[in-house]
Amino acid sequence: MGYTVKMLADLAGVSVRTLHHYDAIGLVRPDERTGAGYRVYHRGDLERLQQVLFFKELGLGLGEIKEVLDQPDFDRRQALLGHKELLRRRKERIERLIRAVDRTLQSMEEGTAVEEKVMFDGFDSAQYEEEVRRRWGHTAAYKESQERMKDYTQADFEAIQREQTEILKAIAALADKPPDDPEVLAEIRRMHLSGQSAVLLPRAPINS
């Protein structure tokens, strides 16, 4: 009692072509075929596909996902904990974006009083995911890197937070200078190097 491609596709919310593709690259393979060559998927494939979608959701490439899933000591629980952590970061990032939008809207309503006002926010915390990606990529020691990840989020993370707060304060102190002042730019660049990105929000409607 297996699933056909279409059934699985509908179940998972992906296209049939996608399943064909995953089959082709060996990412999710039906372990059975009918006499006519039809793919037949079973529960195990379903679970595998779910894992794939999870990791994809987190921004990993298909090749990386394959590596991770094919790791013999792949620990589902650790992986899920990792998922959760990343999801939480994503959520925070989105919350930041929402706040950025709100501030921009507010600026617009306050009229042009906020001209030249520069707001900073994170568009680009994708670098954290880059980190994680690189760690998971190291097929050699997945668990170990998970450990480090834990340490990372608990200790270094706060340190990074503090550092960024410093930088933000530094920028705030320069806020009276024009935004293209070299000092300001230097500070912004420092900010970038520490993994946080600056975003300049618009100050007024464009409509010419």
Next chain:
Amino acid sequence: MGYTVKMLADLAGVSVRTLHHYDAIGLVRPDERTGAGYRVYHRGDLERLQQVLFFKELGLGLGEIKEVLDQPDFDRRQALLGHKELLRRRKERIERLIRAVDRTLQSMEEGTAVEEKVMFDGFDSAQYEEEVRRRWGHTAAYKESQERMKDYTQADFEAIQREQTEILKAIAALADKPPDDPEVLAEIRRMHLSGQSAVLLPRAPINS
């Protein structure tokens, strides 16, 4: 006092190549070049780039972004409100995913007691964004579609919510049947048609 490509790239957290690309396709164009042909970006370009990144963040394609931004009656405020709405949905989706992870973790800790347990959650609210995309794509009447969007989020949205609750209840009622029972599948497919996607979470560790 403009910005060079690299400066702008660092500011916005994108690569130089990306800026070249955006220039090539006319998405973000420096309105000036030095004698040597160097690109020189100004504040207007910065703002434009921010808009682009915003929309990109929301999943629009570069072509669509161009269309939207080049609309003469482009209303920044409406656009921002639209952003916010989408961001909120994303956030909710992520929250759902987090809950899904939590439930899975819990199932795992409860041992194998939850075998065959099927959990549903949204992997795929991307369909909402599809909707919005199609609306923004219609260059003809952007404002009008924004209006409809408002109506949508205020009235129809609740209706959809209710409908989905119904479907979920229906599925819950079938929970004692095996997950590949045709009745269950039919229900799941109905769910799909209404724009919500089903996700089957794994029930136990894989480690062979």
Next chain:
DNA sequence: CTACACCCTCACGCTACGTGAGGGTCAATG
């Protein structure tokens, strides 16, 4: 005048599928 960090324009490569083309399969129906 020599480094070194930056700038330019091709132009080909890559990922993750979309989208037909051309052709079997199978359960229900006339």
Next chain:
DNA sequence: CATTGACCCTCACGTAGCGTGAGGGTGTAG
């Protein structure tokens, strides 16, 4: 039992959004 319609298959080329050199100018600090 032949047909219809909804599936299934395998090529195979197309697309988006850049990455990544290749090959070569620029500009400013020492």
